[in-house]
Amino acid sequence: MKKQTLLAAALLALGGFSGAALADLTVAIAGPMTGQYASAGDQIRKGAEMAIADINARGGVLGQKLKLEVGDDACDPKQAVSVANTMVNKGIVYMHGHWCSSSTIPASDVYADADILVATVSTNPQVTERGLPNVFRIMGRDDQQGLVAGGYIADNFKDRKVAVVDDKSAYGKGLADEMAKAMSDKGLKPSLRESITAGERDYSSLIAKFKQAGVDVMAFGGYHTEVALILRQAQAAGLQLTVMGGDTMTNAELVTAAGPAADNVLFTFSPDARKNPDAAPVVEKFRAAKVEPEGYVLYAYAAMQLFEQVATAANSTKYADLEKAMRGGNFKTVIGDLAFGPKGDLNVPGFVVYRWQGGQYDYVK
Amino acid sequence: MAYALQQLINGLTLGAMYGLIAIGYTMVYGIIGMINFAHGDIFMVSAFIAVTAFTLLAAADVTSIPLALSFVLIVAIFFTSAYGWAVERTAYRPLRGSTRLAPLISAIGMSIFLQNTVQLTQGARVKPIPPVLEGGLVLWDTPAFAVQISWSQMLIIVTTVTLMVAFTWMITQTPFGRQQRSCEQDRTMAALLGVNVDRTISLTFMLGAALAAVAGVMVTVYYGVVDFFIGFLVGIKAFTAAVLGGIGSLPGAMLGGLLIGLIESFWAAYLWAEYKDVATFGILCLVLMLRPSGLLGRPEVEKV
Numbered sequence: 001m002k003k004q005t006l007l008a009a010a011l012l013a014l015g016g017f018s019g020a021a022l023a024d025l026t027v028a029i030a031g032p033m034t035g036q037y038a039s040a041g042d043q044i045r046k047g048a049e050m051a052i053a054d055i056n057a058r059g060g061v062l063g064q065k066l067k068l069e070v071g072d073d074a075c076d077p078k079q080a081v082s083v084a085n086t087m088v089n090k091g092i093v094y095m096h097g098h099w100c101s102s103s104t105i106p107a108s109d110v111y112a113d114a115d116i117l118v119a120t121v122s123t124n125p126q127v128t129e130r131g132l133p134n135v136f137r138i139m140g141r142d143d144q145q146g147l148v149a150g151g152y153i154a155d156n157f158k159d160r161k162v163a164v165v166d167d168k169s170a171y172g173k174g175l176a177d178e179m180a181k182a183m184s185d186k187g188l189k190p191s192l193r194e195s196i197t198a199g200e201r202d203y204s205s206l207i208a209k210f211k212q213a214g215v216d217v218m219a220f221g222g223y224h225t226e227v228a229l230i231l232r233q234a235q236a237a238g239l240q241l242t243v244m245g246g247d248t249m250t251n252a253e254l255v256t257a258a259g260p261a262a263d264n265v266l267f268t269f270s271p272d273a274r275k276n277p278d279a280a281p282v283v284e285k286f287r288a289a290k291v292e293p294e295g296y297v298l299y300a301y302a303a304m305q306l307f308e309q310v311a312t313a314a315n316s317t318k319y320a321d322l323e324k325a326m327r328g329g330n331f332k333t334v335i336g337d338l339a340f341g342p343k344g345d346l347n348v349p350g351f352v353v354y355r356w357q358g359g360q361y362d363y364v365k
Numbered sequence: 366m367a368y369a370l371q372q373l374i375n376g377l378t379l380g381a382m383y384g385l386i387a388i389g390y391t392m393v394y395g396i397i398g399m400i401n402f403a404h405g406d407i408f409m410v411s412a413f414i415a416v417t418a419f420t421l422l423a424a425a426d427v428t429s430i431p432l433a434l435s436f437v438l439i440v441a442i443f444f445t446s447a448y449g450w451a452v453e454r455t456a457y458r459p460l461r462g463s464t465r466l467a468p469l470i471s472a473i474g475m476s477i478f479l480q481n482t483v484q485l486t487q488g489a490r491v492k493p494i495p496p497v498l499e500g501g502l503v504l505w506d507t508p509a510f511a512v513q514i515s516w517s518q519m520l521i522i523v524t525t526v527t528l529m530v531a532f533t534w535m536i537t538q539t540p541f542g543r544q545q546r547s548c549e550q551d552r553t554m555a556a557l558l559g560v561n562v563d564r565t566i567s568l569t570f571m572l573g574a575a576l577a578a579v580a581g582v583m584v585t586v587y588y589g590v591v592d593f594f595i596g597f598l599v600g601i602k603a604f605t606a607a608v609l610g611g612i613g614s615l616p617g618a619m620l621g622g623l624l625i626g627l628i629e630s631f632w633a634a635y636l637w638a639e640y641k642d643v644a645t646f647g648i649l650c651l652v653l654m655l656r657p658s659g660l661l662g663r664p665e666v667e668k669v
Contacts (some may be wrong), residue, residue: 018435034480034481034484034489035594036594038484038489038491039490041489042489168639193639194638194639195637195638195639196638196639197598197641198643199589199594199597199598200587200598201584201595201598201599202375202379202629204375204376204378204379204630204631205372205375205376205629205630205633205634205638206638208368208371208372208375208634209633209634209638210511211510212368225491225592228491228590229588229590232588232589232590233588234497236499236515237513238511238513245471253490253491256490256491256493257491258588259493259495259496259589295479
């Protein structure tokens with residue numbers, strides 16, 4: 001009996017080794033694969049899987065095939081740190097993640113200690129403001145995003161009453177604060193400043209408060225799930241609410257959940273990568289695979305392309321070489337050309353205002 | 366004044382929903398002395414069953430709202446009770462008689478299991494249904510503020526009151542209620558006197574699940590959106606309601622639910638909405654300091 005167990009263990013160990021030998025380079029994604037925001041995790045996974053299949057079909061990176069590890073932090077900061085430790089143990093050389101700012105901030109410290117390169121889409125300024133050399137952001141920052149969103153509100157809704165609402169998360173509060181600041185700077189003071197608890201279902205009390213104060217524009221820092229519920233309940237209570245949100249509103253789930261009320265949602269996001277002519281073949285490929293390359297799908301794809309090009313430019317997969325190549329280069333990806341400043345932020349992080357209309361989002365005219 | 370009345374209506378609706386779920390926690394605690402942490406997820410499962418049933422009805426072109434609602438209620442109650450029974454049978458009964466912590470951990474595991482199963486089989490995306498009950502009554506139309514109660518809010522409050530009356534009658538007047546109370550007092554003695562303890566406990570779980578099913582249908586009708594995560598926060602709030610009212614006490618669960626609903630909506634209405642949960646749990650702490658067994662709970666007598 002004991003012999004058999006030993007034998008099994010030995011076989012397992014052998015299997016493990018041969019597995020490791022086949023997968024030469026391990027790269028990882030991490031984000032909310034489960035939990036409330038799992039649909040975003042799903043986008044990241046689909047984008048990364050497609051990119052890795054394409055890269056491996058081209059012969060891999062420096063002759064080595066890529067293998068993808070998927071970490072699930074459920075947008076929980078504690079779980080994010082444990083995911084980070086697991087990934088370090090798995091010997092990854094590159095991380096695209098995490099997604100929620102509140103996960104990325106603690107997890108990136110772990111990657112910094114282990115010398116692992118990180119490319120994230122988290123938008124909270126603190127992600128790159130802490131001086132970690134390994135953290136790069138392939139998306140804009142909330143202070144830039146808030147400036148555009150808040151400015152738009154101040155310019156277009158001058159004579160309306162605006163409430164600024166956040167969901168108390170690192171991302172949501174950061175964005176809402178920046179929007180409020182940008183509005184005030186342009187001379188439009190928010191009439192209400194409120195916070196909600198993410199994951200809650202009932203916003204009738206908040207909506208009654210809006211009606212009492214005569215508010216019909218909401219600047220929102222948070223995720224699309226809450227916006228959908230607020231819109232639906234506002235409509236039931238007879239309040240036509242216009243919402244201005246951030247990059248998380250790209251999720252088409254907003255439309256399924258909010259119904260026609262979603263047409264009242266404006267948001268800021270980087271210029272639509274799907275409109276980028278260079279991205280057309282990849283976009284076609286996603287659509288052929290029945291994946292709409294919305295939101296973070298192309299970002300995840302681009303993050304993997306970025307690694308391919310950085311490693312090729314560095315001609316090495318050692319951390320120091322990769323970091324140097326990352327800072328020096330200009331990389332062509334499906335989301336456009338990427339070049340990084342000293343903090344690890346993008347040099348040209350454009351934000352544009354979009355509007356949902358009949359289930360599609362497009363630039364505001 | 367009109368504003369306060371509107372917030373009262375909002376709070377009562379929310380509270381009624383918490384109360385319905387809290388009864389499930391309280392009944393199970395009363396009879397086997399454990400917190401069924403999977404109860405919130407049973408509620409979530411029922412909401413999914415309701416969405417499926419509504420979708421089926423829409424496919425079959427049923428337009429009569431009372432007919433549709435009763436069909437969905439029956440389907441949801443039936444399947445959710447089956448879930449309640451299965452959870453008790455697989456996760457708790459094998460652990461009966463072991464330490465108090467074992468079923469608690471098993472409950473947490475069950476909760477995660479149900480959540481992930483639904484996520485994997487139904488997808489992580491939210492499932493919406495088109496509005497079922499639209500419109501409502503304008504109760505009081507002041508120039509500044511119109512007080513509204515929607516049909517679905519009315520439905521929730523009326524259903525909850527009806528179920529409360531029915532359950533109180535069942536527990537105090539029927540043979541099953543008597544068996545339940547006897548199991549609550551002393552399981553061994555009840556068994557010696559010919560009460561089928563296992564069956565009573567199973568039925569209690571099924572009844573709790575049935576109430577959660579009603580709440581699930583109501584939530585689906587009222588908010589129109591469900592996802593696999595809705596059980597978590599609602600479960601915690603309902604559990605708090607049960608503790609606030611005195612865990613083990615049926616009217617206590619209802620009272621606790623209503624109180625939490627009202628505190629939440631009035632606190633958010635007049636003070637800072639971001640401290641709403643702090644207020645709720647602060648009041649819970651205060652109540653527990655002054656009355657450790659909750660508002661309507663009886664102090665536990667150590668059995669010798």
